[in-house]
Amino acid sequence: MRLSRYLLPILKENPREAEIVSHRLMLRAGMIKQQAAGSFTLLPLGLRVLDKINHIIREEQNRAGAIEILMPTIQSADLWRESGRYDDYGKEMLRMQDRHERDMLFGPTNEEMVTDIFRSFVRSYKDLPLNLYHIQWKFRDEVRPRFGVMRSREFLMKDAYSFDLDYDGAKAAYNRMFVSYLRTFERVGLQAIPMRADTGPIGGDLSHEFIILAETGESEVFCHRNYFDLQVPGADTNFSDDSHISEIVDAWTKPYAATDEMHDERAWGEIAATDRVAARGIEVGHIFHFGTKYSEAMNASVTGPDGKEHFVSMGSYGIGPTRLMAAIIEASHDENGIIWPGAVAPFDAVLINMKPGDEKCDRVAGRLEQDLTAAGCDVLHDDTDQRAGAKFATADLIGVPWQVIVGPRGVGAGEAEIKNRASGERIAVPIADVAARLGSAP
């Protein structure tokens, strides 16, 4: 992609409205544009990151046996009257009437609709376990949306819903999503710690928030240092082996970890002071078992092996991909801009032509663009007539993992310079070797 033909509206000044670093950097790097309070367009660079995050989420949901569907954004109020939540939900729900004066709403979540889908089609325990997810826009009309896509009103959410015959089945489904989330967050470059969360009137211990530590976190969190040494399960994890998956969950829930609201001072006091980590955290995922709350209210049952009808036991599992973009930046940036983990970077490399118009530089840059593309490296070619300093600043700001710098002196020596954005390390490489080098880079 040639930058001269792209839309990358870099801001030189820090936007005044941005209170946290991710919001500031997303605006400055031309990733988003605010359209209304808590509502954003994803500009080309931002959409590329979102697509990569969604792709990873999908792969890990599918690996864990969840099946993707896509429910509409606008829902009928009648469905929410069945569960009793239409009246309960309050002002966060965006409500409207259609031209026939039927009450409708923009879905803030999908328990009701997915339960309706389930009861329409599934009759027997033989069709379980079932886990349906979708990645769809939600709207929650927050009083004071802020922090950019971290707390917006219209946001993307991956929400999965599991259906099982009984509590044991539901717990196995919960465990699969637990492990799937560990893998998902690691793949997008985050170290997320599962922390017990409040289950409210449902009770039980099956609710976890996945938290990343960041100075700008919204809440205080507490955990044992051991979490930093735990190994995230690999891509070969066998999700059909319930006891294996359960062991992984045990290992990841054994050390102390709690959000502010679940914090237990006594248990905390029993941990050696040097093992205690008290920090600020950002919630990036939430998994929750709620049993028969919706299946009873909405009459979603299956025939069991005993020939009787059983209300299905359910759970829900959410990740906000738009929020995740911001969380990754909170966790990975420096004073010059974003530092994208490779797996979610908008491009693999920025190719900087320091002297466009110079015949040799143009030729070498053109050739490197072709070579890198052929090597499977997604490259943004800065062919604009900006001065070199501005190009370097832009490349650092947008945080692409590698920079390939083509200038008259290097070209004269048959070399290009490669810079690693994260480490700052620069090396000179023969022009012919650049593609092979970056094509195989992590």
Next chain:
Amino acid sequence: MRLSRYLLPILKENPREAEIVSHRLMLRAGMIKQQAAGSFTLLPLGLRVLDKINHIIREEQNRAGAIEILMPTIQSADLWRESGRYDDYGKEMLRMQDRHERDMLFGPTNEEMVTDIFRSFVRSYKDLPLNLYHIQWKFRDEVRPRFGVMRSREFLMKDAYSFDLDYDGAKAAYNRMFVSYLRTFERVGLQAIPMRADTGPIGGDLSHEFIILAETGESEVFCHRNYFDLQVPGADTNFSDDSHISEIVDAWTKPYAATDEMHDERAWGEIAATDRVAARGIEVGHIFHFGTKYSEAMNASVTGPDGKEHFVSMGSYGIGPTRLMAAIIEASHDENGIIWPGAVAPFDAVLINMKPGDEKCDRVAGRLEQDLTAAGCDVLHDDTDQRAGAKFATADLIGVPWQVIVGPRGVGAGEAEIKNRASGERIAVPIADVAARLGSAP
């Protein structure tokens, strides 16, 4: 994918509410579920088709130089007051107020928002041409939604918007989208004919609807038989060569083609009777040049080479991917079900185990599933305990291009049967050769 672990709710009966064949088949094949009037969930099989269609649309938009962004669904009424359309749009617009009583709406289209994005970031003719597109949910509150996803209220739309310095630039942008659409429709398996459409108060001749011929079409259309012999331009088409692109458009607009409302009886009468094709048609795309209508109203201008400010000349280009699913079925089905063109089929093959529980059949089917997957063939393995007849009926109904049939007699002879869904042709193939055969099949 094992069918026993999938959600594929096949209907045996014809649903009474479905008036046209695509709606009937999408319900029967378990692709969609209606959630409210004109609102549908895409079930797993339906979503797979939609994803493939979107992927092709994206590739062809990108190839033609358009850049993907993603705008929110909910828009501020203020933006639409600038263009004057907030009052004009009428009851098709779904309107609401947020908790602060600000007027909002669910976007039926995005001219205003994309013009706002343009004017925020683009200042100079040097940044043109620019074409921004997104694939996002729209809502139009039709009085009487019907025909399933063919005419729903909430629907997916790919809408692109081009920005150019002047009419000549805008015409070149229009031509690129024209050719991009020819390629897109051919790749999804449709023969679409561009027909001049009404430009209303804008005037000029830059408006075309892309129409496919189908008995169940919504309107009468007229065209010259020559269209069926025209060659759709290849993947190597050079979209940066304006005059080449213009020649393609000329070739595709020369023969007579008109929708009912643009039909010219005199021109029609001059065509030899044997060359006249009068049929029913379904609109699958619409491209439209509207000049400075929105840029003047919303003050979107750039500095030209003359140093003066120029309101940009714009066009919009729409394809409805959800509608396209239905249109493809209208064009490609038989009495047994859907016949998917390979490029948009939800799976490449259905693997039918006629006798699950039989040790040899299970072993061979398991091995074939692995082999086919390894060969890059996306396979749905029917491992359920339904009787063979029902499995064949399901495979025909969901319209996957190939069926691989594993039964006790064939397994005894070391063979599986391969059936081509479109032609009905069946052949016996050594088990070891099945994957190589289908992995390389078109």
